[in-house]
Amino acid sequence: MNPLTVVPVSLMLILLGSLTFKRINTPVLGHQHALQGKARSIALAGIFLTLAYLLLLPPVYMGVELLMPLTNGTDLISKYFALVAVAFLGGHLSVAYGSPLARRWTVGAPGAAMLGIVATALLGTLLATDAPNPSPQLLDYASQPSVRLNTWLVLAYVAYIVFPLIRPAYKDSRKNPLRVGRLASGLIAAGFALSLMRAFTYPVELGATGDVTYLFMIVSYVSTAFVVIGLALFAYARKNRTPQTELRSALSID
Amino acid sequence: MPVSAPEFREWLEGSALSPSPTALSTLTGINRGTLNNQLRRGNVAESTVIAVARATGTNVIDALSVFSPYRTIQSRPIEPSSAEILSQIHHADLMAELQFRTSQKHFPREMRKGIDLIAFPHDGSVRAWIDAIDPGDIRQRMSEETGMALTYIATQLTENKLNPHLAIAASRAGGGSFATGLVVTELITPTEGGWQIRAREDELLEVPDDALVEAISARIHLLQRRVKQRKEAREYAEKMTELLG
Structure with missing residues (x-):
């Protein structure tokens, strides 16, 4: 068990788990639950992403592997959870940021088709991999071309979803009337940009050896953390009724 | 409309001051790198001239009028007109005055005792100044004189600012004091621009009823637009916190 993989995954799990738990357990409007409110897709994305990271923890991974008909099927399930989380998030953000381009890409037939293609390709690459023993994120077999393709497929899908969202998120980080809103959208835009960057620089990653490879993985963790913290800031603003308190009377000069 | 570096150096030498960025930085408190860049590029900001004038106890209007873009600054009276002073009084203060004049019983002037007028610049004060001196085509004339687009001028006014070049062009078009444009845009202080210490308070007491009501009416129109913009922003x-929170 390499601490360079276990520690970041554990930290991400703590961050995601706590923020998702907080979001789900915070009533939106007194009676309304986060899973029933307008931002339910975000709560669902949080749950799926938390499960994806949970499955990557070695003890959990090994336990679930015992139930799998396919060696390293747990990795496949973890990636499926991550894809579904990204799909939920992309669809919801495309509506929130009012981006018709992102909506066309992520929601409806094109989004479902892309998700189906990537999910099938992930299964195909796993079947093509010679991986006799369980290995979270298939790290023990990272040199095999099928595993490299498997990893790139996930990165490419994330890039496909986030690419049309970067511009609207950046624009909101400039024009949102709330400081917390600008910061939140700035973090989301930065997180998306990092994800996109990693997908495009994947060939560079293939040449890396030793512990350097983990640095590239950390880019994805950081980008996820940025997006998750950005969304948590919006949740904080909503819970504290920041728009109502900060933008009280339009006449006030105080 | 920055002043030229050779003119600036000449002025410093005429005032027995060193033109070195280090000496100027020590004198004015402006960052040495900033001064170095201005001198190297050949364009010295008006604020630098004003900072040097203040540091040496020179009248800032006299100092600015040495430089070619500002030579005409003293060709008109320095003091602001009544309309210009009134434009820098906040609409809430104008309305308070309206109330005081309406009924001493219901709105005694003593209510306001010890409370200062809302300071300027305040939200929309630059636009209010432009409106106060506008002969009808002021924006067009500002654009023609400076070569700046009307949309740029509109953006500057929305942000409640105006660069010195535009402020001078506005004063020229409006036929008023050149110094007042620089006061309204905060380049120089009211005292430096020839304003009496209690100019706004005195103007508020002296303004005729019809001018007061007209000023309030014009401001209400501006206020309606601002309230609408703020409502949309809110x-x-x-919507964003509802959807993402």
Whole structure:
């Protein structure tokens, strides 16, 4: 068990788990639950992403592997959870940021088709991999071309979803009337940009050896953390009724 | 409309001051790198001239009028007109005055005792100044004189600012004091621009009823637009926090 993989995954799990738990357990409007409110897709994305990271923890991974008909099927399930989380998030953000381009890409037939293609390709690459023993994120077999393709497929899908969202998120980080809103959208835009960057620089990653490879993985963790913290800031603003308190009377000069 | 570096150096030498960025930085407190860049590029900001004038106890209007873009600054009276002073009084203060004049019983002037007028610049004060001196085509004439687009001027006014070049062009078009444009845009202080210490308070007491009501009416029109913009901003913020929170 390499601490360079276990520690970041554990930290991400703590961050995601706590923020998702907080979001789900915070009533939106007194009676309304986060899973029933307008931002339910975000709560669902949080749950799926938390499960994806949970499955990557070695003890959990090994336990679930015992139930799998396919060696390293747990990795496949973890990636499926991550894809579904990204799909939920992309669809919801495309509506929130009012981006018709992102909506066309992520929601409806094109989004479902892309998700189906990537999910099938992930299964195909796993079947093509010679991986006799369980290995979270298939790290023990990272040199095999099928595993490299498997990893790139996930990165490419994330890039496909986030690419049309970067511009609207950046624009909101400039024009949102709330400081917390600008910061939140700035973090989301930065997180998306990092994800996109990693997908495009994947060939560079293939040449890396030793512990350097983990640095590239950390880019994805950081980008996820940025997006998750950005969304948590919006949740904080909503819970504290920041728009109502900060933008009280339009006449006030105080 | 920055002043030229050779003119600036000449002025410093005429005032027995060193033109070195280090000496100027020590004198004015402006960052040495900033001064170095201005001198190297050949364009010295008006604020630098004003900072040097203040540090040496020179009248800032006299100092600015040495430089070619500002030679005409003293060709008109320095003091502001009544309309210009009135334009820098906040609409809430104008309305308070309206109330005081309406009924001493219901709105005794003593209510306001010890409370200062709202300081300027305040939200929309630069636009209010432009409106106060506008002969009808002021924006067009500002654009023609400076070569700046009307949309740029509109953006500057929305942000409640105006660069010195535009402020001078506005004063020229409006036929008023050149110094007042620089006061309204905060380049120089009211005292430096020839304003009496209690100019706004005195103007508020002396303004005729019809001029007061007219000023309030014009400001209400501006206020309606601003309230609408703020309402839209708030609705947008609420929508985003609702959808993402």
